[in-house]
Structure formats: C-alpha cells, structure tokens
Amino acid sequence: MEDQPERSPRRLEFVSDGVIAIAATLLVLEIRPPGDSRHLLHGLGALWPSYLAYITTFLLIGNIWANHHVMFDHIRHADRAILFLNTLLLMVIAFLPFTASVLADAFRDGEGERVAVVLNAATFTVAAVIFNIIWWYARRRHLLRASLDTAGARAITRRFGLGVIWLAVGTVAGGLIPVLGTAVIIAFIVFYWLPISGELGMAGPPRTAAPRGRGRT
Amino acid sequence: MEDQPERSPRRLEFVSDGVIAIAATLLVLEIRPPGDSRHLLHGLGALWPSYLAYITTFLLIGNIWANHHVMFDHIRHADRAILFLNTLLLMVIAFLPFTASVLADAFRDGEGERVAVVLNAATFTVAAVIFNIIWWYARRRHLLRASLDTAGARAITRRFGLGVIWLAVGTVAGGLIPVLGTAVIIAFIVFYWLPISGELGMAGPPRTAAPRGRGRT
Amino acid sequence: MEDQPERSPRRLEFVSDGVIAIAATLLVLEIRPPGDSRHLLHGLGALWPSYLAYITTFLLIGNIWANHHVMFDHIRHADRAILFLNTLLLMVIAFLPFTASVLADAFRDGEGERVAVVLNAATFTVAAVIFNIIWWYARRRHLLRASLDTAGARAITRRFGLGVIWLAVGTVAGGLIPVLGTAVIIAFIVFYWLPISGELGMAGPPRTAAPRGRGRT
Amino acid sequence: MEDQPERSPRRLEFVSDGVIAIAATLLVLEIRPPGDSRHLLHGLGALWPSYLAYITTFLLIGNIWANHHVMFDHIRHADRAILFLNTLLLMVIAFLPFTASVLADAFRDGEGERVAVVLNAATFTVAAVIFNIIWWYARRRHLLRASLDTAGARAITRRFGLGVIWLAVGTVAGGLIPVLGTAVIIAFIVFYWLPISGELGMAGPPRTAAPRGRGRT
Numbered sequence: 051m052e053d054q055p056e057r058s059p060r061r062l063e064f065v066s067d068g069v070i071a072i073a074a075t076l077l078v079l080e081i082r083p084p085g086d087s088r089h090l091l092h093g094l095g096a097l098w099p100s101y102l103a104y105i106t107t108f109l110l111i112g113n114i115w116a117n118h119h120v121m122f123d124h125i126r127h128a129d130r131a132i133l134f135l136n137t138l139l140l141m142v143i144a145f146l147p148f149t150a151s152v153l154a155d156a157f158r159d160g161e162g163e164r165v166a167v168v169l170n171a172a173t174f175t176v177a178a179v180i181f182n183i184i185w186w187y188a189r190r191r192h193l194l195r196a197s198l199d200t201a202g203a204r205a206i207t208r209r210f211g212l213g214v215i216w217l218a219v220g221t222v223a224g225g226l227i228p229v230l231g232t233a234v235i236i237a238f239i240v241f242y243w244l245p246i247s248g249e250l251g252m253a254g255p256p257r258t259a260a261p262r263g264r265g266r267t
Numbered sequence: 268m269e270d271q272p273e274r275s276p277r278r279l280e281f282v283s284d285g286v287i288a289i290a291a292t293l294l295v296l297e298i299r300p301p302g303d304s305r306h307l308l309h310g311l312g313a314l315w316p317s318y319l320a321y322i323t324t325f326l327l328i329g330n331i332w333a334n335h336h337v338m339f340d341h342i343r344h345a346d347r348a349i350l351f352l353n354t355l356l357l358m359v360i361a362f363l364p365f366t367a368s369v370l371a372d373a374f375r376d377g378e379g380e381r382v383a384v385v386l387n388a389a390t391f392t393v394a395a396v397i398f399n400i401i402w403w404y405a406r407r408r409h410l411l412r413a414s415l416d417t418a419g420a421r422a423i424t425r426r427f428g429l430g431v432i433w434l435a436v437g438t439v440a441g442g443l444i445p446v447l448g449t450a451v452i453i454a455f456i457v458f459y460w461l462p463i464s465g466e467l468g469m470a471g472p473p474r475t476a477a478p479r480g481r482g483r484t
Numbered sequence: 485m486e487d488q489p490e491r492s493p494r495r496l497e498f499v500s501d502g503v504i505a506i507a508a509t510l511l512v513l514e515i516r517p518p519g520d521s522r523h524l525l526h527g528l529g530a531l532w533p534s535y536l537a538y539i540t541t542f543l544l545i546g547n548i549w550a551n552h553h554v555m556f557d558h559i560r561h562a563d564r565a566i567l568f569l570n571t572l573l574l575m576v577i578a579f580l581p582f583t584a585s586v587l588a589d590a591f592r593d594g595e596g597e598r599v600a601v602v603l604n605a606a607t608f609t610v611a612a613v614i615f616n617i618i619w620w621y622a623r624r625r626h627l628l629r630a631s632l633d634t635a636g637a638r639a640i641t642r643r644f645g646l647g648v649i650w651l652a653v654g655t656v657a658g659g660l661i662p663v664l665g666t667a668v669i670i671a672f673i674v675f676y677w678l679p680i681s682g683e684l685g686m687a688g689p690p691r692t693a694a695p696r697g698r699g700r701t
Numbered sequence: 702m703e704d705q706p707e708r709s710p711r712r713l714e715f716v717s718d719g720v721i722a723i724a725a726t727l728l729v730l731e732i733r734p735p736g737d738s739r740h741l742l743h744g745l746g747a748l749w750p751s752y753l754a755y756i757t758t759f760l761l762i763g764n765i766w767a768n769h770h771v772m773f774d775h776i777r778h779a780d781r782a783i784l785f786l787n788t789l790l791l792m793v794i795a796f797l798p799f800t801a802s803v804l805a806d807a808f809r810d811g812e813g814e815r816v817a818v819v820l821n822a823a824t825f826t827v828a829a830v831i832f833n834i835i836w837w838y839a840r841r842r843h844l845l846r847a848s849l850d851t852a853g854a855r856a857i858t859r860r861f862g863l864g865v866i867w868l869a870v871g872t873v874a875g876g877l878i879p880v881l882g883t884a885v886i887i888a889f890i891v892f893y894w895l896p897i898s899g900e901l902g903m904a905g906p907p908r909t910a911a912p913r914g915r916g917r918t
Contacts, residue, residue, distance in 0.1 A: 061714065061718060061770055063278065064281075064715075064718050065718045065721065065722050065766060067278060067281050067282045067285060068285055068718060068719055068722030068723070068726075069722045069725060069726050070282065071282050071285030071286045071289060072285070072289055072722060072723055072726040072727075073726055073729075074286060074357070074358075074361060075285075075286050075289040075290055075293065075361045076289075076293075076726065076727075076729070076730065077361070078290075078293070078361050078362055078364050078365050079293065079296070079364070079730070081365050083365065083368045083369045083372055084369075084372075087372050087373045087375075087376035087378040087379035087383075088376075088378050088379065089379075090369070090373060090378070090379030090382040090383060091379075091382045094369070094382070094386065104358075104362070105358065108354070108357075108358045108361070109354065109358070112350075112351075112354030112357070112358075113354075115282060115354075116347070116350050116354075119278055130767070130894070130895070133763075133767050134763075134894050137759070137760065137763030137764075137766075137767075140725070140759075140763070141725075141755075141756065141759045141760070141763075144725060144726045144728070144729050144759070145729055145755070147729050147730070148729050148732050148734065151734045152734045152735075152741070152745070155734055155735075155738050156738045156741060158738075159738035159739075161738040161739050161741070162738035162739065162740075162741030162742075165741040165742045165745065166738075166741060169745065243347070243351050244347070280495065281498075284495060284498050284499045284502060285502055287499065288499050288502030288503045288506060289502070289506055291503060291574070291575075291578060292502075292503050292506040292507055292510065292578045293506075293510075294578070295507075295510070295578050295579055295581050295582050296510065296513070296581070298582050300582065300585045300586045300589055301586075301589075304589050304590045304592075304593035304595040304596035304600075305593075305595050305596065306596075307586070307590060307595070307596030307599040307600060308596075308599045311586070311599065311603065321575075321579070322575065325571070325574075325575045325578070326571065326575070329567075329568075329571030329574070329575075330571075332499060332571075333564070333567050333571075336495055460564070460568050461564070497712065498715075501712060501715050501716045501719060502719055504716065505716050505719030505720045505723060506719070506723055508720060508791070508792075508795060509719075509720050509723040509724055509727065509795045510723075510727075511795070512724075512727070512795050512796055512798050512799050513727065513730070513798070515799050517799065517802045517803045517806055518803075518806075521806050521807045521809075521810035521812040521813035521817075522810075522812050522813065523813075524803070524807060524812070524813030524816040524817060525813075525816045528803070528816065528820065538792075538796070539792065542788070542791075542792045542795070543788065543792070546784075546785075546788030546791070546792075547788075549716060549788075550781070550784050550788075553712055677781070677785050678781070
C-alpha cells in the first residue's frame with residue numbers, strides 16, 4: 051500500500067462500488083409480491099409503478115456508478131475532504147431505495163405524485179451537486195492525474211454542471227406537473243448514458259482497437 | 268489504472284460480482300420463518316416451495332456468475348455500450364429475488380403456478396438475451412482479447428445462443444404445463460453448470476496440472 | 485487475467501467474500517426492534533434470543549470466512565467442479581440468516597427449540613461437509629499450490645474432518661437435549677477460532693516477524 | 702498470494718469493506734415509507750427521527766471505515782487474533798442498523814429516548830474499544846509496517862484512545878440527558894472526520910501535490 055508514488059484511491063472505489071451495488075440491489079425489496087396468488091397476473095400488472103421506479107432508479111444508479119468511475123479514474127489522491135464528500139454522496143445514493151419506494155407508492159395510490167416526484171428529483175439533484183463539489187475540490191487542490199489534460203477536465207466539468215441544472219429543472223417541473231418532471235428525469239438518464247466526448251470508456255487501450263471498432267459501426 | 272496496454276474491465280467485474288452476490292444472498296429474505304413455533308417442524312416443512320425457489324434461483328445466479336466470468340475474461344475493453352448493457356443485465360439479475368418470491372408464493376398457495384413459472388422463465392430468458400447481445404457486440408467491435416481464438420469464441424457463441432433457445436422453450440412449456448416448464452429450467456441449470464468444451468475453468472494454468480488431473484478421474 | 489502461470493482464483497474469492505459478508509450483515513435484519521417504546525429497556529431485554537443467535541451465527545460465519553480463506557490460499561486453480569461446489573457452499577451460508585431467525589423465534593417462544601437447534605446444527609454440518617468435499621477434490625485433482633507441503637495439507641484435512649464430526653455430534657446432541665447441542669456448537673465456534681498449528685495466519689511474512697512476536701507473548 | 706515478503710491483509714480489508722458498506726446501506730431499510738400517500742408531505746416530515754438516525758449513523762459508519770483504513774494501512778500481518786478481533790468489530794458495526802432503528806422509533810414515539818441513546822452510544826463505545834484492542838495488539842506483537850514511525854503510531858494511539866473516552870462520556874451523558882448525549886456523539890462524528898495530524902489521507906503522494914494544495918486554501 052506504500053512505496054508506489056502514484057496510486058488510485060482503491061479502497062474508496064471499492065467501498066463506493068459496494069454501496070452502489072447494494073443500493074441498486076436493495077431496490078427489489080421494495081417490490082412486494084402480490085399477496086393473492088389467485089389473480090396473479092392481475093396482481094403483477096398492478097405493480098407497474100414499482101417496476102417503473104425500479105427500472106429508472108436502477109439505471110440512474112448504474113449511471114452514477116459509471117460517472118463515479120470516470121471521476122475517480124482521474125483523481126490521483128483522495129484526502130480526508132474527498133473521503134468525507136464521497137461518504138455524503140454514498141449516503142444520498144443509499145437513500146434512493148427509500149425515495150423509489152415512495153414514488154412507487156404514490157403512483158400506485160394515485161395520490162401524492164407531486165411530492166414523490168419532487169422528492170426523487172431533489173435527491174438526484176443533491177447527488178449531482180456533491181459530484182460537482184468533489185470534482186471542483188479535486189481540481190482546485192491539484193489532486194487530478196497528470197494524464198488528464200485541461201480539455202478533458204473541462205469536458206467533465208461541463209457535463210457534471212449540466213447534470214445539476216438538468217436535474218434541478220426536473221425537480222421544478224415535477225413540482226408543477228409530476229409527469230413532466232418524470233419525463234425530464236428519464237431524458238436525463240438516457241442522455242447521461244451516452245459517452246462523454248473523448249471519454250475512454252472503461253479501461254483498456256482505446257487508442258487502437260476501440261476507435262477502429264467505433265469507426266466501423 | 269493507466270499505462271497498461273491491456274487491462275481487464277476490473278471495476279465492471281467488481282460491481283457485477285457485487286450485485287450478483289447480493290441478489291443471491293437476498294433470496295433468503297423471501298423465506299419467512301414460520302410464525303408459530305409450536306408446530307415448528309410442520310411449519311418448516313410447509314416452506315418447501317420457498318426452499319425450491321431458493322435453491323434453483325441460487326444455482327442459476329451462481330451459473331450466471333460463472334458465465335459472466337467466462338465472458339468478461341475474454342473482453343479486453345468495456346466501452347459505454349457494454350457498461351450500459353451490463354447494467355441492464357444486472358437489473359434483470361437483481362430482479363430475481365422478486366420472481367423467486369412470486370414462484371414460492373404460487374406453489375405454496377397452489378394457485379397461479381402457470382403465471383409464476385412463466386414470469387421466472389421469461390426473466391431468465393431476458394437475461395440470456397442480454398448475455399448474447401453483450402457477446403455479439405464485443406465480437407463485432409473487436410473488443411475481445413487476442414488470446415481467444417475463433418474456435419473458442421464460436422464455442423461460447425453457440426453456448427450462449429443455445430441458452431436463449433432453451434430458456435424460451437422453458438417459458439413456453441411453463442405456459443402450457445407449469446411443472447414441465449420447471450423441469451426444463453432445472454435441466455438448463457444442470458446442463459449449464461457443465462464446463463464449456465475447451466474452457467479453462469477459473470484462472471490458473473490448466474495446460475499442465477488440470478488436464479492431467481482431468482485425465483485421471 | 486492470463487499469461488500468468490500461477491494465479492489464485494481471485495473472482496471466486498471475491499464473490500465468496502461478498503456472499504459471506506452479506507449473509508453476516510443480513511443477520512441483523514432478523515432482530516426486529518421492539519414495537520413499543522414505552523418499556524424499551526424491557527423490550528430490548530426480551531430480544532436476548534435474537535442477540536444470542538446473532539452473535540453465534542456471526543462468529544460462525546466469520547469462522548467460515550477465515551477457513552475459506554485458508555483453503556483457497558492453497559488452491560491454485562478452480563475448475564468448474566470447484567466453482568459449483570463453492571456455489572453450493574455459499575448457498576448454505578446464505579441460508580444462515582433464516583436458520584438463525586428460526587432459532588431466535590423458538591427460544592423467544594419457548595417452543596420448538598429442539599427442531600430449531602437441529603436445523604441450525606444440521607445446516608452447519610452440511611457446510612462443513614461441502615468444505616471437506618472441496619478440499620478432498622482439490623487434493624485429488626492436484627489443484628493445490630506447491631507451496632503447501634504434505635504435512636500442512638494433512639493438518640487442514642484433519643481439521644476439516646474433525647469439524648464435520650463435531651458438528652454432527654452437535655446436531656444429534658441438539659436433537660436429544662437442545663441446550664447441550666447449543667453448547668457443543670458454541671464450543672465448536674470457540675475451538676475453530678484457534679489457529680491451525682503451523683498455519684501462517686493471514687498473508688504477510690510469518691517467517692521472521694510473526695513467529696518472533698508469537699514467541700514473545 | 703505468496704512469495705511477496707510484505708503484503709497487506711487484503712482479504713480482511715475486503716470483507717471488512719463489504720460488511721461496512723452493507724451495514725451502511727441497510728440503514729435505509731429501517732426508514733419505512735409512509736403508508737398513506739394522501740398526506741405524503743406530512744408523512745415524510747414525520748419521519749425526521751429516521752432521517753436523523755440515518756444521517757448520523759451513516760456518517761459514523763463512514764468514519765469507522767476511514768479509521769479502519771488508516772489502521773490496516775499500517776498493519777503488515779493479520780494473525781488469527783486480529784482476524785477474530787476484526788470479526789468482533791464487524792459484528793458490532795453490522796449491529797448498527799438495529800440500534801439506529803431503535804433510536805428512530807424512540808424519538809418518533811417520544812418515549813424511551815434515554816434507553817435508545819444509551820444503547821447507541823454504548824454500541825459505538827464498544828466498537829471504539831475493539832479498535833483500541835486491535836491497535837494495541839498489533840503494536841505489541843510488532844505487526845505494524847516499518848514505514849510507520851513511533852510518532853505516527855502514538856498519534857493514532859492517542860486518537861483511538863480519545864475516541865473511547867469521548868464515546869463513553871456520550872453514553873453517560875445520554876443516560877442523564879438524552880439530548881446532551883446525542884450532541885456529544887454528533888460532536889464526535891464531526892471531530893473524527895477531521896484528519897489526523899500528519900496523516901496522509903488516502904493513498905497517493907501527499908508529499909508534493911496535496912500539502913501544496915492544502916497550503917493554498
């Protein structure tokens with residue numbers, strides 16, 4: 051664990067991946083099987099708000115994971131402040147099974163959708179804000195790897211900044227028209243699964259093989 | 268994390284293993300202890316559908332894990348599309364504690380078995396389809412390692428393709444005769460635990476020791 | 485992941501550690517907070533069977549983990565059969581939150597203790613049997629590392645074999661006198677936390693520092 | 702896993718990170734969504750004790766994780782005794798979702814706060830005591846890395862020792878005045894998120910970049 055001059059914050063990534071994986075997997079516990087097996091097909095169908103909450107939140111968490119990976123790939127050194135900020139971020143992520151459950155309940159009951167959508171969108175916004183703080187802090191403190199050039203850093207900064215605005219808009223929209231807010235959030239999830247321009251994807255040597263493959267399709 | 272020309276997508280494997288391990292372990296939460304301790308043996312016996320759902324789903328998840336391992340051992344580089352497809356796959360895997368619970372409830376109540384078996388088999392089929400898409404995509408984009416020759420890649424392709432067909436047959440069979448569908452799925456689990464011909468097992472130097480051992484038994 | 489002649493089965497250890505950690509941590513979900521906060525101290529005290537089940541099962545799972553580590557430290561190559569056997573082992577370990585819950589319920593209700601103790605001890609016995617099968621298989625197939633000499637392998641064989649006998653005795657004893665069976669199991673947990681004679685502990689250079697330390701105390 | 706003279710206890714860190722991540726993430730399961738969606742905002746507001754318990758316990762667990770990391774960064778070799786002590790520590794950490802739930806229930810019901818605060822603070826104190834025992838044992842047995850000088854070891858010893866005193870004071874204060882005990886614990890969490898003087902943060906070369914950054918802000 052020492053004597054290596056440059057070292058990625060492995061245990062931080064490790065515990066983050068753990069929390070993210072667990073939060074995503076716990077989502078399923080909020081989908082309660084229909085109590086009555088007699089009309090099972092009908093009972094399963096009535097759970098559609100739970101499936102919707104499950105799918106959107108799972109994809110969002112997957113997205114958070116991918117972006118977390120992108121961010122920490124570029125952070126060379128994690129000091130106490132980053133550990134703390136990352137813990138705050140994980141605290142918000144681990145809260146998502148609760149907000150997803152509230153969302154599913156509201157759409158199932160046909161009441162409280164406004165509050166539920168705002169709760170969800172606001173929670174996502176807080177997560178995005180923390181992402182930005184970590185990134186801003188790491189840049190300011192020169193904790194980034196030398197392998198990331200200024201253009202690359204700026205691309206990530208723009209992307210993370212846009213995320214906050216997008217999610218804040220979704221929160222406000224959800225407060226006015228719940229379905230509109232939901233649409234804004236879903237559009238966010240779709241858009242943020244697209245790769246950052248110039249991003250390398252996940253590890254591996256994209257210089258030769260991947261771009262060539264990309265060019266072909 | 269950089270400067271190494273060839274590198275397996277470690278964090279992807281990592282978070283996948285996490286979700287798979289958690290999904291498998293959460294299965295037990297669906298087995299609720301008998302409320303009444305007076306006739307405990309009888310109460311425990313009445314839970315047999317839960318045990319059956321637990322065992323089959325656990326072995327299937329273990330199987331998915333082993334095949335996930337085989338697949339990603341050969342994938343050199345995971346781009347955004349693979350990250351996304353893998354997230355879809357994990358979303359389906361993390362859904363299995365729910366489908367297992369529905370299955371156990373139906374067999375316990377003696378009602379809705381048809382729907383429950385089809386729900387389970389169809390979910391497995393979707394997982395198998397995503398496996399195939401990831402594999403097909405990685406081959407097409409030349410993201411595989413050079414260490415895998417064409418014959419090896421084809422063996423995996425065949426195996427993954429057969430899996431979809433087998434599970435689809437199980438889904439249809441379960442829609443007609445629930446017990447038959449269950450039998451097809453159990454046969455699938457058994458068969459897919461057998462090693463792929465020419466497969467190396469898990470890491471290690473099979474050139475010398477393992478084949479020799481294999482020959483002996 | 486390739487080109488290295490000798491390599492420990494990392495992803496297998498990884499997913500095993502995951503399942504073991506999750507199973508241990510899920511135990512706490514079986515301890516339900518007292519519903520009534522008015523007599524909280526009394527309500528907390530009444531949960532003593534849950535605490536007992538929690539502590540013994542957690543220590544046992546910790547023990548299983550330590551022994552799993554010892555075993556796979558010596559296994560050089562994990563073939564399909566070992567993957568499958570290990571999946572069976574994890575399936576039994578992941579079942580322990582259920583058996584612990586049944587145990588706590590029985591002691592709380594003062595009924596069904598016999599069945600609950602036998603269920604727990606029998607489940608532990610099955611886990612120990614699978615440990616032995618994995619070990620026996622790895623020896624027979626020459627999958628062990630060269631660094632383990634015959635004396636070391638025999639010490640582990642003896643220890644694992646003794647475990648089965650001990651736990652089987654605990655199962656039978658629990659069937660006759662529940663408290664006696666519990667005592668046998670607790671003695672097992674204590675004994676198996678003691679180090680294997682000649683065992684190296686966990687990684688690290690025991691040649692110089694550790695033995696010296698050991699000699700001093 | 703062998704032939705390397707100095708090796709950190711990787712699998713121990715691994716399983717510890719797993720249990721810590723899971724315990725933190727399970728906290729959310731104790732926050733039950735309001736059953737009634739009609740007055741959702743009000744229902745969500747009434748859950749404030751759950752949020753408070755969630756936030757404080759999550760931050761405390763994050764803190765435990767950071768300190769666990771600091772400690773095991775300096776431990777070169779983990780023998781059986783350390784494995785056992787670490788298992789005890791994890792057992793206490795995995796118990797925290799239960800104590801957090803009891804705390805939230807008591808503050809929600811407005812009854813039993815004294816008992817609940819003492820239960821929580823006492824559990825934290827036990828965790829801190831085990832931290833100290835592990836550290837004391839590793840120092841005494843010369844299991845620390847040579848890279849840690851005596852001054853560094855003493856700084857950690859002081860910090861861990863102070864933690865026990867602080868938490869014990871919180872336990873006693875909570876037994877007298879619940880709110881005071883809560884304040885002492887919250888102050889503890891805040892204080893222990895501050896870096897240890899001379900501590901390096903998480904991996905990476907703080908000699909050049911980080912201190913320079915620190916000086917600037």
